[in-house]
Amino acid sequence: ICKLQRLPISFVGIVSSSRRIAAMSASTGIRPIVFSGPSGSGKSTLIQRLMERHPGCFRFCVSHTTRQPRAGEKHGQHYWYVTEAEMLADIDAGKFIESTHFAGNRYGTSYKAVTDVINSGQIPVLDVDVQGVKSFKAAKLQPPPTYVYIKAPSMTDLEQRLRARCTDDDEKIRLRLAEAEAGNAYADQAGAYDVVIVNDNLDAAFAELDKFLADDVARALAVKASAS
Numbered sequence: 001i002c003k004l005q006r007l008p009i010s011f012v013g014i015v016s017s018s019r020r021i022a023a024m025s026a027s028t029g030i031r032p033i034v035f036s037g038p039s040g041s042g043k044s045t046l047i048q049r050l051m052e053r054h055p056g057c058f059r060f061c062v063s064h065t066t067r068q069p070r071a072g073e074k075h076g077q078h079y080w081y082v083t084e085a086e087m088l089a090d091i092d093a094g095k096f097i098e099s100t101h102f103a104g105n106r107y108g109t110s111y112k113a114v115t116d117v118i119n120s121g122q123i124p125v126l127d128v129d130v131q132g133v134k135s136f137k138a139a140k141l142q143p144p145p146t147y148v149y150i151k152a153p154s155m156t157d158l159e160q161r162l163r164a165r166c167t168d169d170d171e172k173i174r175l176r177l178a179e180a181e182a183g184n185a186y187a188d189q190a191g192a193y194d195v196v197i198v199n200d201n202l203d204a205a206f207a208e209l210d211k212f213l214a215d216d217v218a219r220a221l222a223v224k225a226s227a228s
């Protein structure tokens with residue numbers, strides 16, 4: 001979900017969509033949390049812990065894709081599976097915050113994917129690469145999302161984790177490490193992220209993340225309490 005190379009394709013009509021999302025989130029005060037960081041830095045691990053610690057508070061936004069569903073994947077759960085024509089029409093209509101073309105398929109995050117989560121009283125969670133972060137920023141959502149960068153303690157650690165995970169061959173690992181260098185360079189720029197968490201010791205990194213998001217969790221719990 002929301003994990004592939006993102007390149008903005010079209011921002012036509014984004015202003016009205018942006019106003020729509022602003023109105024929705026202003027009424028609840030809930031902000032999306034946009035996670036980014038090198039592959040293997042531990043984003044999924046930390047997000048999973050966050051969801052376990054605060055059941056029902058966070059929810060992944062469901063991306064759209066033109067690729068075929070794989071065995072076991074469900075429409076509306078893993079992705080919204082759409083045709084190329086449908087996706088292009090929606091991109092032109094300004095319905096996407098960000099979208100990209102990757103390995104012959106399109107992927108994107110719609111405004112609705114985010115507002116659906118906010119309207120359910122939950123905190124939208126997105127896991128995007130640097131291009132995705134830039135696209136979210138360009139969309140100028142109000143209130144703005146919180147941007148969290150998860151970093152491995154060093155490139156050596158990152159490489160070890162990627163190798164230990166056994167999901168990538170040597171070439172893929174080399175590419176991921178190069179992407180990590182570029183991502184870290186962007187993250188080092190002042191104001192690029194609201195927080196940069198170095199995931200050295202997992203418990204310590206989680207404690208830092210949990211503390212940083214405490215106000216967001218409290219807000220979501222208050223929204224839930226007032227709705228019930």
Ligand SMILES: Nc1ncnc2c1ncn2[C@@H]1O[C@H](COP(=O)(O)OP(=O)(O)OP(=O)(O)O)[C@@H](O)[C@H]1O
Pocket residue numbers: 003037038039040041042043044045046161162164165199200201202203205
């Ligand atoms: N603090 C840590 N110390 C050691 N290993 C860790 C730590 N955090 C995560 N890992 C391990 O590193 C590997 C990569 O973590 P994870 O899959 O969460 O990364 P990711 O950033 O979500 O990667 P991707 O973007 O490719 O999905 C996993 O095997 C995970 O168990």
